[in-house]
Amino acid sequence: MFAYTIRRFLTLIPMILIMTFLIFLGMDLTPGDAVSFMASPEAMANMSQAQLAQLRESLGLNDPFFMRYLTWLGGVLHGDFGYSLTSGVPIKDIVLSRIPATLELSVAALLISTFLGTILGLVSAVRKGRPVDHILTITGMIGVSIPEFFLGLVALLLFAINLNWFPIGGRLRPEYTVYWDHMKNLILPALVLGVTMTAGVMRYTRSSMLDTINKDYIKTARSKGLPEWRINLVHGFRVALTPVVVLIGFRLPILIGGSVVIEQIFQWPGVGNEFLGAVRSQNYPLVMMIALFSVFAVLIASFIIDLLTAALDPRVQLD
Amino acid sequence: MKKFFVTVLVMIVSFSCIFAAGTKEATTEVGGGSPLSDVRVRQAIAYAIDMQAIVDSLMNGKAVTANSLSPNGGLKVANLNDYAYNPNKAKQLLKEAGWDANYTLDVVYYYGDQMTVDMMTAIQSYLANVGMKSTFRKLEGDLASQLWVPPVDPVKGPSAVTWDMAYAAIGALSMNEFYDRFLTGGGSNSHTPSDPVYDSLIKGTHVVDPEAQKAAFFEVQKYENDQLPAIPLYYQQVFVAQSTHLDRAGAGYGNEQFNYDWNIINWTVPADANGKKVLKTNGGPVQFVETPFLNPGLFMSQKVLFDHLVVADTNLAPLKGELAEDYTVSADGKTITFILRDDIYWHDGTKLTAEDVKWTYEFASKVPAVNSVFSSMLKKLEGYDAYVAGSADQISGIVIDGNVVKFKYAEADPNALLCFTQFPPLPKKYFSNVDPMQFQQASYWQNPVGSGPFKVKEIRMNNYATFVPFEKYYKGIAKLDEIQMYPSGESDPNLVKNAAAGQLDYAYTKSVEDVLALESMPNIVVTPVDIRYTRLFFVNKFPKP
Numbered sequence: 024m025f026a027y028t029i030r031r032f033l034t035l036i037p038m039i040l041i042m043t044f045l046i047f048l049g050m051d052l053t054p055g056d057a058v059s060f061m062a063s064p065e066a067m068a069n070m071s072q073a074q075l076a077q078l079r080e081s082l083g084l085n086d087p088f089f090m091r092y093l094t095w096l097g098g099v100l101h102g103d104f105g106y107s108l109t110s111g112v113p114i115k116d117i118v119l120s121r122i123p124a125t126l127e128l129s130v131a132a133l134l135i136s137t138f139l140g141t142i143l144g145l146v147s148a149v150r151k152g153r154p155v156d157h158i159l160t161i162t163g164m165i166g167v168s169i170p171e172f173f174l175g176l177v178a179l180l181l182f183a184i185n186l187n188w189f190p191i192g193g194r195l196r197p198e199y200t201v202y203w204d205h206m207k208n209l210i211l212p213a214l215v216l217g218v219t220m221t222a223g224v225m226r227y228t229r230s231s232m233l234d235t236i237n238k239d240y241i242k243t244a245r246s247k248g249l250p251e252w253r254i255n256l257v258h259g260f261r262v263a264l265t266p267v268v269v270l271i272g273f274r275l276p277i278l279i280g281g282s283v284v285i286e287q288i289f290q291w292p293g294v295g296n297e298f299l300g301a302v303r304s305q306n307y308p309l310v311m312m313i314a315l316f317s318v319f320a321v322l323i324a325s326f327i328i329d330l331l332t333a334a335l336d337p338r339v340q341l342d
Numbered sequence: 343m344k345k346f347f348v349t350v351l352v353m354i355v356s357f358s359c360i361f362a363a364g365t366k367e368a369t370t371e372v373g374g375g376s377p378l379s380d381v382r383v384r385q386a387i388a389y390a391i392d393m394q395a396i397v398d399s400l401m402n403g404k405a406v407t408a409n410s411l412s413p414n415g416g417l418k419v420a421n422l423n424d425y426a427y428n429p430n431k432a433k434q435l436l437k438e439a440g441w442d443a444n445y446t447l448d449v450v451y452y453y454g455d456q457m458t459v460d461m462m463t464a465i466q467s468y469l470a471n472v473g474m475k476s477t478f479r480k481l482e483g484d485l486a487s488q489l490w491v492p493p494v495d496p497v498k499g500p501s502a503v504t505w506d507m508a509y510a511a512i513g514a515l516s517m518n519e520f521y522d523r524f525l526t527g528g529g530s531n532s533h534t535p536s537d538p539v540y541d542s543l544i545k546g547t548h549v550v551d552p553e554a555q556k557a558a559f560f561e562v563q564k565y566e567n568d569q570l571p572a573i574p575l576y577y578q579q580v581f582v583a584q585s586t587h588l589d590r591a592g593a594g595y596g597n598e599q600f601n602y603d604w605n606i607i608n609w610t611v612p613a614d615a616n617g618k619k620v621l622k623t624n625g626g627p628v629q630f631v632e633t634p635f636l637n638p639g640l641f642m643s644q645k646v647l648f649d650h651l652v653v654a655d656t657n658l659a660p661l662k663g664e665l666a667e668d669y670t671v672s673a674d675g676k677t678i679t680f681i682l683r684d685d686i687y688w689h690d691g692t693k694l695t696a697e698d699v700k701w702t703y704e705f706a707s708k709v710p711a712v713n714s715v716f717s718s719m720l721k722k723l724e725g726y727d728a729y730v731a732g733s734a735d736q737i738s739g740i741v742i743d744g745n746v747v748k749f750k751y752a753e754a755d756p757n758a759l760l761c762f763t764q765f766p767p768l769p770k771k772y773f774s775n776v777d778p779m780q781f782q783q784a785s786y787w788q789n790p791v792g793s794g795p796f797k798v799k800e801i802r803m804n805n806y807a808t809f810v811p812f813e814k815y816y817k818g819i820a821k822l823d824e825i826q827m828y829p830s831g832e833s834d835p836n837l838v839k840n841a842a843a844g845q846l847d848y849a850y851t852k853s854v855e856d857v858l859a860l861e862s863m864p865n866i867v868v869t870p871v872d873i874r875y876t877r878l879f880f881v882n883k884f885p886k887p
Contacts, residue, residue: 054483067486071529074710075486081710081779110629111783117629120803184842191843192836195805197826290828290836292804300628 031329035322040096042318043311047092050307056084057108057305082108095311105308107301114312117297124194125293127209128216128285129278135217137271140224141264147225148232148263149255159225166222175215175288182211192290212289216282220274228267235263265332272328276320375499377445378506379535379883384570385425386435387507387879390472391465392427393575400460404581404854404870408574410563411512411520411876415657419560422567432472447476449879451509452485457854462509489880490530497526497536499884507879508533511578514874515600515638515658515715515764516757518547521562522718524571533882534571550675550754573879581857582869583837585847587612588621596656597873598850601639601764603653603661606646607795607811607820611847618823623848624834626807626827630787635712638764642827642848646809647689647792648766651680651699652759658874660759665694665767665793666747675754678762682745687814688769689797696742701770703749704729704737708778719761722751766793795820804829841866 058078067075079085086094098105104114147159183191189211190196199205235241236259244254283295294313301309378384393407406414409422447469451462462478469476481488489510491502514520521544522528526536534540543565546558566572580598584590591608613619625642634644653664663669666680686694706712707720707730720726725738739750751758769791776784789798795817796809807827811820828845830836833852838859840846846866851857852875860866 056484059484059486067490067530070486070711070714072486072491077779078710081777106783107629109782110787111780111785112629112788179839184839187843191839191845193805193828195802197800197806197808197824287835292829296804 028326031326035319035326038322039315039318043096043315044092046314047095047307047311048088050305050310051088051091053305055305057082057307058084059305091307095308099312099315104312107309108306109304114309117309118294118312118316121292121294121297124291125278125286125295128213128282128291128293129275131209131213132216132220132282133271133275133278135213136220136224136274139217139221141228141267143221144225144228144267145232145255145260147229148236151233159229163222163226163229166219167226169219171215171219171282171284172288174219175212175285178211178215179288192288194290194292208289212285212291215289216278216285224267224270227270228263231263231266232259235259238262268331269328272324272331273321276317276324375535375885376501376506376883377442377447378881379885380439381569382435382439383441384573384881386432386439386441386472387469387474388425388570388573389428389432389435390474391468391575394427396461396464397576400457400464401576401854402858404857405579405877406577406872408577408876408878410567411572411574411878412517412559412563413577413872413874413876415872417517417556417559419563422563429468429472436473441474443473443475445475447474447506448504449476449478449507449509450481450488450505451478452481452489453509454480458509486530490532492528492531493884496531499535500887501532501882501884503532503882504886506882507573508882509575509877510880511875511877513599514876515713516760517559517874518757519715520874520876521547521566533880533884535883537569537571540565540569540571548756550671550756555756570881571883572881575877575879577872578852578875578877579870580850580852580873580875581860582850582871583841583846583848583857583860583866584869585611585841585844586865586867588847594656595869595871596654597658597871599637599640599873600658601645601650601654602656602658604645606822607815607817610821619821620824620826621822621847622826622828622840622845624828624830624837624840624846625849626829627801628804628829628831630782630803631790631801633709633711633782633787634764634766635706635709635716635781637832638713638716638766640832642825643790643807643809645794646796646825647790647794647798648768649686649793649795650764650766651762654760654763658760658763660763664763666762669759669762671759675756675758676751678749678751678758680747680749680762682747683816684745685814685816686793687812687816688793689791689812690769691814692769692771694767694769694793696745696747698770699747699767700736700740700742701773702765702767703740705768705773705778705781706765707737709781710779711782713765715757716761716765719755719758722753722755722758724750724752726752796825799824 056079058075076085083091083094095105106113107117143159147156150156179191182188190208192208194208195205196208236255241254241259244258249258282293283299285291286293286296287299294316298310298313300306301313397403397405397407407424409424410418412418449462449466451458466476466478489503489508493499493502512520523530524534524540525531525544526541543558543562547555547562549555549558582595582598589610591605591610593603593605593609596602596604609621611619611621623642627641627643631643631647632641634648639645650664651666652660652669653662655661663680665682665686667683669678669680671678680699682694682696682699688694703720706716707726712720723737723739725734725736728734729737739752741748741750749758772786772791773784776786788803789801791797795812795815797812799808799810801807806829809825809827811822813819828836828840834849837846837849837851837856841849841860841863844865851860857868861868
């Protein structure tokens with residue numbers, strides 16, 4: 024186990040290096056640079072080429088590609104994550120200020136989708152072929168098919184604008200005095216994000232559960248006269264959860280990277296929103312840092328999933 | 343009917359583009375230069391496009407067709423040729439010019455909105471109707487290098503850009519901005535070869551006397567209307583959206599993208615449940631408060647934080663002193679003297695001094711991202727070159743004595759006073775270690791200390807910003823108790839939904855889609871305002887390399 028852990032951590036290093044290099048290359052290949060987005064084309068028509076060159080020089084954008092990459096990498100290795108090209112704010116501060124918002128939304132959505140998805144998937148599987156299964160299957164298909172943005176806009180229109188049950192968007196308001204005040208801002212985006220993810224978890228759980236309850240050891244348990252709920256929940260559901268855990272586990276780091284669409288619709292000031300702005304403005308130090316953070320989260324999550332899989336399924340050995 | 347016609351045109355061209363993909367681009371030139379160097383071709387293009395139909399249909403009438411770069415108003419000559427839609431005339435002009443029907447015009451644009459795409463499609467169809475082939479493509483990335491690089495030889499070229507026509511906009515602070523970019527050797531003149539007549543007429547507008555300048559603009563407009571160095575398409579308006587319970591105390595409407603006398607200290611809204619009069623608006627900072635040197639009044643935060651030496655009227659004409667209790671302009675326009683008020687303070691309670699004023703304009707001389715009208719004014723100051731070159735430690739043309747600040751110019755600038763209505767003094771003490779190259783990145787812009795009627799109460803970047811009345815404000819304390827701004831960039835994607843939710847008392851937009859939605863809301867009043875913002879085709883008259 025210890026050797027496995029060390030091995031996995033060592034493999035993370037080249038993977039992170041490759042990923043960061045590819046992202047940096049992608050940014051470099053994208054037309055334009057940070058200066059192209061600092062002023063509108065109309066304003067740029069009034070700036071001389073010399074002024075623009077001066078700006079690029081001051082931001083280090085004239086250096087060759089490899090020098091810029093190595094400078095960035097060297098800074099990160101020394102704990103210097105750099106500064107936003109557009110605001111001059113330390114990137115560490117920007118990311119740290121966005122993470123609470125993203126974590127709130129991600130964890131809430133993940134809890135909603137996991138709870139609803141697994142319960143409904145279980146019900147659908149044990150009631151296979153019955154009306155409830157058909158209803159849940161159709162609902163699941165619709166849920167998978169509806170884009171996040173559409174559901175988000177409908178929810179906003181209905182619950183925030185027409186019924187006025189929830190705030191229109193944003194996270195913090197000037198009138199909020201304690202932490203819990205902003206929970207009412209979290210409910211709608213978390214529900215929308217959670218519900219859009221529920222359908223996938225439900226379908227996955229149903230398939231996995233159906234696969235499991237046809238296994239020999241389930242038939243053995245049934246022949247031993249165990250009650251049906253025990254067979255389903257203890258013997259079937261536990262093993263059926265293994266692939267579901269993988270699905271859920273991989274969703275968390277992706278969510279930590281930010282749900283760009285939901286954060287945009289609900290003006291939620293999370294990492295995804297920041298990432299989108301950084302990509303648009305070619306703010307490469309910020310893009311790199313958020314990307315690095317997401318890559319790291321995915322790799323760590325995959326490691327934790329391996330451990331969880333082993334814990335849930337006795338057949339899996341980590342050697 | 344016109345709406346139907348344009349819609350059909352858009353559809354036809356969309357399909358024909360798909361089938362015509364791969365058509366080879368011919369390289370035949372007319373008259374040995376650019377095919378567009380012949381004025382008859384440019385006129386033909388103007389006649390070929392039914393802009394009124396486009397405005398009525400695609401823009402739902404929320405724009406005004408243009409017959410000049412100059413916007414409508416007192417500074418525009420009457421009886422210009424409107425180039426009303428006349429395809430037969432266009433065909434005749436093309437025939438006279440010997441237009442090569444195999445030549446494919448390369449037209450570029452850089453806006454990504456659907457209306458632009460639809461309009462480009464319609465214009466492509468109109469051009470096809472008179473026998474002009476064209477391809478339209480959207481530019482991406484470094485737009486300045488693709489659009490505005492002038493040729494090495496501004497007389498003969500060849501062109502340093504690849505396009506024939508570029509759909510763009512001129513959003514001007516001063517009237518001169520519409521035309522100065524066409525001057526020979528202009529830093530961004532990638533399109534118009536040297537024209538001594540046009541140069542002379544444009545330079546004629548660089549006079550201080552308002553009547554002489556007006557007459558000079560009239561002459562420029564007549565020449566422009568005849569020669570069409572660029573093809574004006576339409577005037578974009580700005581639309582002010584305000585809630586029905588906002589009382590602006592009779593303040594007029596001006597160009598909301600800049601600063602003018604809008605009397606915000608007397609604005610009121612009804613008190614909320616807590617008894618506070620809170621104005622809700624957008625334009626709050628996302629990552630930082632934008633400096634007022636490039637876009638001086640684009641964002642609400644800039645408007646309420648900073649006062650200026652002079653205040654402008656709704657037409658952006660200098661009206662009266664603001665931070666300056668008085669000012670005088672010498673007869674030759676080369677010296678402007680300001681006498682600062684005694685009762686002006688920064689939001690931290692310290693005095694706003696003449697030294698702050700002098701420092702601000704010296705510092706701005708070394709900041710790269712500065713509005714062109716502003717930088718042009720600074721360059722005309724005596725001693726500017728020596729200061730920027732580093733051979734002098736101050737600009738000799740800015741002289742202070744007590745609360746008197748004198749600006750002395752080597753050459754009179756007709757927009758000098760206008761600049762003092764827009765580009766505010768900043769507190770010197772907060773910039774002692776700031777590199778002008780990194781001006782926007784200074785920590786000051788995270789929580790600015792200004793001189794205007796409202797000061798920062800709290801800024802939670804990308805969440806909200808609150809401003810409260812400045813208690814030492816020399817014009818009196820504002821009637822509103824607080825201004826709450828939610829963050830937004832120049833175009834606010836959340837404008838409509840915030841307005842629908844009753845979270846908006848004041849904002850402005852140029853988006854037609856937003857305006858149509860806002861107009862349907864009973865709690866919102868929308869007011870169109872004419873501004874200096876012209877959409878046009880720049881026409882590349884240089885020969886291609």
